[in-house]
Every structure is written in C-alpha cells, then in structure tokens.
Amino acid sequence: xxxxxxxxxxxxxxIIAALGLLPKFDxxxxxxxxxxxxxLGVMLAGVLLGPRQGAAAVLLVIFVxxxxxxxxxxxxxxxxxxxxxxxGFLVGWLPGAFVAGLVFQALPQRLPVGVSAALAAFVGGVLxxxxxxxxxxxxxxxxxxxxxxxxxxxxxxxxxxxxxxxxVVTAATPAPIRVSRAVSST
Amino acid sequence: xxxxxxxxxxxxxxxxxxPKLIAIAxxxxxxxxxxxxxxxxxxxGALLLLYASLGRDMFGRLALLKPLFPFxxxxxxxxxxxxxxxxxxxxxxxxxxxVAAANLxxxxxxxxxxxxxxxxxxxxxxxxxINPRAPALAVALLLRFIPVLLETWSRREDAWRxxxxxxxxxxxxxxxxxxxxxxxxxxxxxxxxxxxxxxxSSARQQEGPHDHP
Numbered sequence: 001x002x003x004x005x006x007x008x009x010x011x012x013x014x015i016i017a018a019l020g021l022l023p024k025f026d027x028x029x030x031x032x033x034x035x036x037x038x039x040l041g042v043m044l045a046g047v048l049l050g051p052r053q054g055a056a057a058v059l060l061v062i063f064v065x066x067x068x069x070x071x072x073x074x075x076x077x078x079x080x081x082x083x084x085x086x087x088g089f090l091v092g093w094l095p096g097a098f099v100a101g102l103v104f105q106a107l108p109q110r111l112p113v114g115v116s117a118a119l120a121a122f123v124g125g126v127l128x129x130x131x132x133x134x135x136x137x138x139x140x141x142x143x144x145x146x147x148x149x150x151x152x153x154x155x156x157x158x159x160x161x162x163x164x165x166x167x168v169v170t171a172a173t174p175a176p177i178r179v180s181r182a183v184s185s186t
Numbered sequence: 187x188x189x190x191x192x193x194x195x196x197x198x199x200x201x202x203x204x205p206k207l208i209a210i211a212x213x214x215x216x217x218x219x220x221x222x223x224x225x226x227x228x229x230x231g232a233l234l235l236l237y238a239s240l241g242r243d244m245f246g247r248l249a250l251l252k253p254l255f256p257f258x259x260x261x262x263x264x265x266x267x268x269x270x271x272x273x274x275x276x277x278x279x280x281x282x283x284x285v286a287a288a289n290l291x292x293x294x295x296x297x298x299x300x301x302x303x304x305x306x307x308x309x310x311x312x313x314x315x316i317n318p319r320a321p322a323l324a325v326a327l328l329l330r331f332i333p334v335l336l337e338t339w340s341r342r343e344d345a346w347r348x349x350x351x352x353x354x355x356x357x358x359x360x361x362x363x364x365x366x367x368x369x370x371x372x373x374x375x376x377x378x379x380x381x382x383x384x385x386x387s388s389a390r391q392q393e394g395p396h397d398h399p
Contacts (some may be wrong), residue, residue, distance in 0.1 A: 001320070001385065002384060003374040003378050006324060006374070007327060007371070008371070008374075011370040012366070012367075015335060015363060017328065040356075060324050061328075067297045067301060068190050068292040068300065069190075069297065071332065078293075079210060079289065079291050079292050083214050083281075083285055085257045085258075086257065139218075140218075142277045147264050147268060169356060169360050172359075172360035172361075173360045
C-alpha cells in the first residue's frame with residue numbers, strides 16, 4: 001500500500017462521514033424528496049476508488065463508528081449501532097462498496113461512464129446492501145426475512161434515486177480522480 | 187475529538203476497555219436468543235438502574251435511543267400484526283436492552299482507550315506489508331478532515347446560493363470530491379516528506395509525531 005492510497009482512503013472515509021452530517025439534499029429529479037447523502041458516499045467510494053480502496057474507506061468509517069464517533073447520518077455512532085436494527089445495512093456497506101467497484105470495472109468501457117456508475121451503484125449499493133440489511137434486521141428483531149424485507153421497503157425508492165445520483169456525480173467527476181478504471185495504485 | 191464519550195469519573199469509566207468490550211459481546215450473544223418478554227423487561231429494568239447509578243448526567247444519555255423509535259414502531263407493528271403482541275414486545279425490549287448496554291460502553295470509554303484495546307489486532311497487517319500503525323493514522327486523518335471538508339462544503343454552498351439563488355444541489359458533489367482527492371494527494375506527499383513509510387513494520391519505523399491520533 002502506498003501513502004497516497006492510504007490518505008485517499010482516509011479522506012474518502014471523511015467524505016462519507018461529512019455527507020452524513022450535512023443537511024439533507026432536495027433531489028431535483030425526484031420531486032424534491034429530501035435524502036441524506038451518506039449512502040451515496042458509500043456507492044461513490046466503490047465506483048471512484050475501485051473495489052479494494054473503496055471497501056477500505058468504508059471499513060474505516062465502520063471502525064470509527066465502533067470507536068464511538070457519531071458520524072452516521074443523524075449523528076448516530078458508537079457500539080449501540082452494532083446491535084441495533086440497522087446493523088446489517090451498516091455492515092453491508094463493506095461488500096456493497098466492493099461489489100459496486102467490481103461491477104463498475106467489469107462493465108464495458110463503451111457504455112457512458114454515468115450509466116456504468118449508476119448500474120454498479122444499484123448492484124452494490126442497493127442489492128448487496130439490502131441483502132445484508134434485511135438479514136441483519138431479521139436477526140436482531142426476530143422477524144422473518146419476509147417481514148424484515150417488508151419493513152425495509154420504505155427506504156428502497158430513496159436508495160434507487162441515490163444509485164442514479166451516483167451515475168450523475170461520477171459522470172461529472174474529472175477523469176484523473178476516477179482511479180478505479182485506470183491501473184490501480186494499490 | 188468528536189465522540190459520544192461523557193467525561194465523568196464514574197466507576198464504569200475506571201473499568202478497562204477490554205473487559206467492557208468482552209462483557210458487551212457476551213451480553214449481546216446471551217440476549218439475542220431470548221424470546222420471553224418478561225426476562226427482557228427485567229434485564230432492561232436492571233440496565234436502567236445501572237444507568238441511574240452512574241448519575242443523572244448518564245441517565246439523560248438514554249436519549250441516544252431516540253433515533254431507534256421509528257424502527258421499533260415499524261418492527262412492533264409488523265410483528266404484532268403477523269405474529270403476536272408478546273413477540274412484538276420481546277423484539278422491542280431486546281433491541282432497547284442491547285443498544286442501551288452497548289451505548290454504555292461508548293459513553294464510558296474514550297476513543298483512545300478503545301483504539302489501544304483493539305490495536306494488537308492490527309499486528310498481523312505487517313505480514314501483508316502494511317504498517318500496523320497505518321489504521322491509527324487513517325483514523326486520525328479521518329477525524330481531522332471531517333471539519334475541514336464540512337468547511338469547504340459550506341463555502342461551496344454559499345457560492346452556489348450567491349450565484350443561483352437556489353437551494354443546494356448534488357451538482358456540488360463532484361467538484362467537492364475532486365478537491366478532496368487532490369487534497370489527499372498533497373497530504374500524502376507531505377507525509378512522505380516527513381518520513382512516513384506505509385509499508386515497513388513498526389519495529390523499524392522511526393517515531394513520528396504524526397502517526398498517532
């Protein structure tokens with residue numbers, strides 16, 4: 001690992017934390033629904049940093065949450081999060097960012113960057129994270145998987161919108177920042 | 187340093203981080219399979235007494251459980267509707283018990299102590315060619331740069347409002363991330379110029395003032 005990748009991982013983790021602390025965004029292309037941008041940051045980590053560095057950035061966020069920093073959306077943090085109903089969604093960020101990075105790299109280069117990024121964010125940032133999130137909710141609450149899935153559906157529209165937003169942001173990000181498609185420096 | 191830690195000298199503050207972490211893990215594993223709401227209510231009652239024994243200040247920190255309430259209501263409704271009221275009560279009590287107990291560790295242990303308690307686990311990183319002190323440096327950088335990033339964000343936001351008169355847009359996000367990554371590369375150069383080596387083992391690493399939070 002180079003110093004460069006270490007610092008990039010740390011600063012991207014700081015971006016994910018900062019996005020959770022910002023006031024909610026109004027989404028122009030979804031009727032002005034307010035969303036927190038934190039899970040958008042997780043999707044961006046996988047797409048922009050690549051699977052390994054992206055997952056490392058997310059792991060760092062999870063670790064610092066465990067140390068007690070209230071950096072999750074809404075100022076949550078501490079060990080309580082790890083035994084709460086949303087633990088699966090938090091833990092799922094890790095494979096989520098990794099898979100988003102893998103999918104983004106695997107998609108053919110001739111696809112527009114924004115489309116690839118949105119698809120990758122959907123697979124990693126929605127499908128994978130929900131799989132873990134629903135399993136975690138079922139385990140903590142004692143609900144069946146189907147019931148847990150039902151309870152999680154409320155958040156699905158917002159997260160699909162965030163996958164699209166990942167595409168928009170990635171397309172607007174200057175190419176040198178997107179290390180993931182170039183030869184990775186890890 | 188931002189943390190939920192409460193700076194007080196209670197008896198629980200004096201218990202070392204390691205035993206507290208083990209206790210919380212054991213408690214969670216023991217409580218998870220419980221389905222009788224009466225045992226769980228008893229446990230929660232005991233935990234509330236424990237909070238109360240640590241002073242009014244700590245008891246007030248039970249407010250940290252508030253963000254859970256919307257989830258608990260949904261969980262309770264689904265379970266009460268599809269199974270039984272007793273099942274719903276057990277779920278809600280179990281979650282409150284586990285989260286309140288885990289919060290207690292966070293409230294009474296500094297980040298530094300928790301970090302030192304888990305630091306030995308980073309030893310094996312050396313075998314992967316990663317400096318075992320890299321995680322501590324990464325944590326320090328993360329915490330240091332949250333306020334910096336929030337500051338640059340609010341400047342961007344002001345400029346955006348002044349130019350457009352509209353509310354903030356996700357359009358600000360791409361240049362924000364781009365700038366942060368450029369900043370990262372400059373910091374990396376500065377660290378290396380000061381002798382930080384990310385790959386050598388801690389035994390050969392010279393003491394540096396900047397690789398510890």
